[in-house]
Amino acid sequence: MAIKSKPRIKVPSEAKAGEIIEIKTLISHEMETGQRKDSTGKPIPRAIINKFTASFNGKTFFEADWFTSVSANPYQAFFYKASESGEFTFTWKDDDGSEQTATAKLTVA
Amino acid sequence: MQLRSWTPSRRDTLGFGLTALLAAALAPRLVLATEEAVAAELKKLYGDKPMADGKIKLDLPEIAENGLVVPLNIDVESPMTEADYVKAVHVFADGNPLPQVVTYRFTPQSGKAAASVRMRLAQTQNVLAVAEMSNGALYSAKAQVKVTIGGCGG
Numbered sequence: 001m002a003i004k005s006k007p008r009i010k011v012p013s014e015a016k017a018g019e020i021i022e023i024k025t026l027i028s029h030e031m032e033t034g035q036r037k038d039s040t041g042k043p044i045p046r047a048i049i050n051k052f053t054a055s056f057n058g059k060t061f062f063e064a065d066w067f068t069s070v071s072a073n074p075y076q077a078f079f080y081k082a083s084e085s086g087e088f089t090f091t092w093k094d095d096d097g098s099e100q101t102a103t104a105k106l107t108v109a
Numbered sequence: 110m111q112l113r114s115w116t117p118s119r120r121d122t123l124g125f126g127l128t129a130l131l132a133a134a135l136a137p138r139l140v141l142a143t144e145e146a147v148a149a150e151l152k153k154l155y156g157d158k159p160m161a162d163g164k165i166k167l168d169l170p171e172i173a174e175n176g177l178v179v180p181l182n183i184d185v186e187s188p189m190t191e192a193d194y195v196k197a198v199h200v201f202a203d204g205n206p207l208p209q210v211v212t213y214r215f216t217p218q219s220g221k222a223a224a225s226v227r228m229r230l231a232q233t234q235n236v237l238a239v240a241e242m243s244n245g246a247l248y249s250a251k252a253q254v255k256v257t258i259g260g261c262g263g
Contacts, residue, residue: 020220020221021220033206033229035206056218059218060216061215061216061218061219062213062214062215062216062219062224063213063214064211064212064213064214064224064226065209065211065212065213066211066226067207067209067210067211067212068206068207068229069202069205069207069209069210069211069228069229069230070210070211070226070227070228070229071177071178071179071226071227071228071229072177074226074227075225075226075227076224076225076226077224077225077226078213078219078223078224078225079219079220079221079223079224080218080219080220081189081217081218081219081220081221083218
């Protein structure tokens, strides 16, 4: 299954320099494990999001490799140490090669 | 409804035998990951390097009523500076069909080597986390989660 829906992200829009902020993300995806069989007994092929990447102003600061044990509609929370104003880019990579991205701006006072 | 008495014929016996054989032949494929599988994955990653206890806070429910969505919070103690930070964290579940759950790669910009995710657990089992520090040191932590499929708290 390609990624269809828009991901949801929760990031503060402002932070002080040096502040550690929490980022929460959620995306709709079946995360089909490849272990299940359909009604005719045929195995359903694996189809998951296998990689999540978070970067700030083009520099990757957090990566997650997801395997089949990650629940459907994967939720991922993590942290970032604010130092300058700029933009976050979050990328979800599907087994089928498709990608979904989301961005969020951060102002550092 | 009347119950018929039934004596297995030679053909029936043969059929049962074959079914049992087939089941036995197929069974290994359905076997879930084991501690050995987790150990093999770790060996692929880090060889026989020793692992210390501590540094990792593995926050998991003791009892998960729904094995499809088990919350996992991981927090590794580290100053997260250029000189000393957590490079990677691997999470394994030794009772799932595949042992890997998630691998995180942190940087000093992460600020905190912590992350939360929701995972599937097929049965009651151990969840193991291994953290690799920037100086190459390894730490591990383990926690057992009881999975109750029926949701009756049994």
